[in-house]
Amino acid sequence: MSGSRGKTAISVAGLTKGFGSVTALRDITFRSDPGINIVLGPNGAGKSTLLRCMDGLYRPDSGEVRVFGLDPYYSSEARASMSLVSENYALYDYLTVRDNLKLFGRLSSIDDRATMSAATRILGELDAQQYIGARVHALSRGTKQKIAICRALLSDPTVLLLDEPTAFLDAMASDAVRSLMLRYEHEGRTVVFVTQKLDEVTRFNSRITIMSNGRILKSVDSEDLYGTLLRDTKINIRLAMPMRASAARRTPGFETANSDRPTMLTIRIEDYRGINEALGYLIRHGAYVTSIDFIGPLIERLTLDRL
Amino acid sequence: MENSKAFAIAVKDMREVFSSVSIYGPMIGVPSFFALLLPALTYYVSFFAAPALAQKLTSLAALPASITAANGLIFMGFFSVNVLGPIFLTMPILTASVIAADSFAGEKERKTAEALLSSPISVSELLLGKILASLIPTLLLTMGVFALYGGITDALAEHAFGYAVLPTPAWLMMLATSPLLAIATIGVVVFISAHVRGTKEAQQISTLLVLPVLAIPFVSILGIAPLTVTFFEQMMALLLLVDFFVLYASVRSFRKEALL
Numbered sequence: 380m381s382g383s384r385g386k387t388a389i390s391v392a393g394l395t396k397g398f399g400s401v402t403a404l405r406d407i408t409f410r411s412d413p414g415i416n417i418v419l420g421p422n423g424a425g426k427s428t429l430l431r432c433m434d435g436l437y438r439p440d441s442g443e444v445r446v447f448g449l450d451p452y453y454s455s456e457a458r459a460s461m462s463l464v465s466e467n468y469a470l471y472d473y474l475t476v477r478d479n480l481k482l483f484g485r486l487s488s489i490d491d492r493a494t495m496s497a498a499t500r501i502l503g504e505l506d507a508q509q510y511i512g513a514r515v516h517a518l519s520r521g522t523k524q525k526i527a528i529c530r531a532l533l534s535d536p537t538v539l540l541l542d543e544p545t546a547f548l549d550a551m552a553s554d555a556v557r558s559l560m561l562r563y564e565h566e567g568r569t570v571v572f573v574t575q576k577l578d579e580v581t582r583f584n585s586r587i588t589i590m591s592n593g594r595i596l597k598s599v600d601s602e603d604l605y606g607t608l609l610r611d612t613k614i615n616i617r618l619a620m621p622m623r624a625s626a627a628r629r630t631p632g633f634e635t636a637n638s639d640r641p642t643m644l645t646i647r648i649e650d651y652r653g654i655n656e657a658l659g660y661l662i663r664h665g666a667y668v669t670s671i672d673f674i675g676p677l678i679e680r681l682t683l684d685r686l
Numbered sequence: 687m688e689n690s691k692a693f694a695i696a697v698k699d700m701r702e703v704f705s706s707v708s709i710y711g712p713m714i715g716v717p718s719f720f721a722l723l724l725p726a727l728t729y730y731v732s733f734f735a736a737p738a739l740a741q742k743l744t745s746l747a748a749l750p751a752s753i754t755a756a757n758g759l760i761f762m763g764f765f766s767v768n769v770l771g772p773i774f775l776t777m778p779i780l781t782a783s784v785i786a787a788d789s790f791a792g793e794k795e796r797k798t799a800e801a802l803l804s805s806p807i808s809v810s811e812l813l814l815g816k817i818l819a820s821l822i823p824t825l826l827l828t829m830g831v832f833a834l835y836g837g838i839t840d841a842l843a844e845h846a847f848g849y850a851v852l853p854t855p856a857w858l859m860m861l862a863t864s865p866l867l868a869i870a871t872i873g874v875v876v877f878i879s880a881h882v883r884g885t886k887e888a889q890q891i892s893t894l895l896v897l898p899v900l901a902i903p904f905v906s907i908l909g910i911a912p913l914t915v916t917f918f919e920q921m922m923a924l925l926l927l928v929d930f931f932v933l934y935a936s937v938r939s940f941r942k943e944a945l946l
Contacts, residue, residue, distance in 0.1 A: 431800075434804050435803075435804070436800060436803055436804060436942065436943070436946060437943060437946075438941070438942075438943070452942070455806040455807060455808055456806070458804060458805065458806045459806035461804075462804070463800070463801075463804045465800060467797050467800055469797060469798050469799070469800040469801040469802075470798070470801070471698065471702060471798055472796070472798075473701075473702050473705040473706060474698070474701060474702065474705070478698075478701070482694055482695075482698050483801065483805060485690065485691065485694040486691055486694060486695075486802070486805040486806065486807050487805060487806055488688070488691075488806075527801070530801065
């Protein structure tokens with residue numbers, strides 16, 4: 380479906396899905412844009428279930444999911460255009476990496492030679508080429524994640540569904556995955572990226588769909604997100620060397636410091652602009668700022684009344 | 687439907703089963719052990735124990751050696767077909783239940799089915815692949831065990847009486863029922879895998895199918911139904927019906943979510 384690039388790939392309308400007495404998704408309506416589509420929310424928001432419905436793993440209780448106009452639950456053609464990378468790497472432990480990849484290549488009607496050629500290139504980019512002959516059960520979780528990413532890319536999908544794809548990866552492989560997402564965006568393909576990590580979300584200048592308790596709360600951009608999350612909150616500012624306590628106490632929003640000659644200050648900010656005010660003051664007074672930490676679970680602040 | 691995809695799934699499942707000695711070891715080892723032991727015990731009873739026992743039970747003078755040998759041979763032939771045969775006929779049920787439970791419920795237990803179900807395969811390709819993965823090794827192992835126990839029985843009978851007692855037409859018909867028993871077992875496993883959490887439950891429930899097979903020796907010994915070619919023809923007809931309904935119900939009720 381390479382001719383489908385640049386078009387709306389996924390449309391979800393009135394999707395509800397439950398498991399026993401738990402309703403995981405309630406009346407979800409969503410349309411993907413070409414490029415990176417981020418779905419952000421805390422644990423239990425329903426993000427992974429939504430992704431699995433898009434991938435045709437779950438049949439909706441009500442509503443519908445369409446991928447290029449086809450129902451992915453029933454349509455092999457729809458699933459052929461997509462690949463899912465989830466936290467569950469779902470590899471066969473007693474088979475080698477090579478045999479795992481060949482299996483999934485065959486299931487996507489790719490011959491073994493083409494599979495191994497693509498696998499060599501992709502694993503090389505992820506620095507995992509050396510594991511091609513190893514049995515999966517002997518690999519670390521991060522390496523398994525790399526193999527799962529490689530498997531997802533074998534079929535050169537038009538739509539990539541990513542569920543915390545960098546969760547167990549080292550920095551280099553994480554960067555490779557982010558570069559891949561940006562390349563997909565550039566090529567007009569569709570990436571749906573599900574995460575609960577704010578630092579991952581803000582690496583991309585993409586629209587962000589916020590989910591909580593099985594519902595889509597709002598679609599926002601990075602500024603809206605920071606405006607919501609960093610409203611009336613506390614941050615820690617770490618300094619490279621101690622500063623005078625009297626100067627530290629005059630920092631805008633100052634609340635506490637870690638000692639009489641502090642190397643870490645806790646300040647309260649009204650919104651994200653307060654960070655600049657505090658940093659400006661500290662820099663003017665000769666401090667060297669090494670990092671800023673957000674205190675508390677920011678993602679859990681994504682509630683309907685705050686948005 | 688692309689048979690190559692079903693075949694790829696079947697090969698994957700078979701490789702998984704035969705990569706773990708904890709699965710294939712008991713599956714091959716236990717029946718092979720009994721295939722060696724039971725014919726040897728039958729030979730011992732036929733050649734040594736039975737004539738001496740008969741001698742003790744009868745008030746007649748010692749029977750001529752030719753009559754004793756003929757009785758021993760008849761006993762060995764009867765016991766090998768009517769008792770050992772049904773015992774080894776549990777093999778397709780036990781083997782198919784182990785492999786099919788690992789293939790279906792095992793995917794759920796190990797959380798490996800997600801990628802499989804995400805791939806562009808149809809439910810028919812998935813089910814055909816998994817049914818073949820259970821059926822092919824089951825039939826090969828069943829034939830191997832029948833060949834082993836039949837071969838040992840014949841070697842011992844030749845040695846003791848100068849005659850081979852197997853195969854008989856009824857014994858061959860009994861062997862011919864094994865694919866149908868295996869298919870019924872696999873169908874039951876597919877059906878119950880949707881409702882259980884792991885391989886143990888699926889295996890335990892499906893192995894209940896051995897009970898009617900183990901009743902066959904009693905049916906024969908008590909004279910209710912002799913194990914003739916006709917008996918096995920009727921059994922095969924019944925199993926064909928059972929297979930059809932079990933497979934139909936399994937395929938109809940199968941949901942991809944059952945493996946997740």
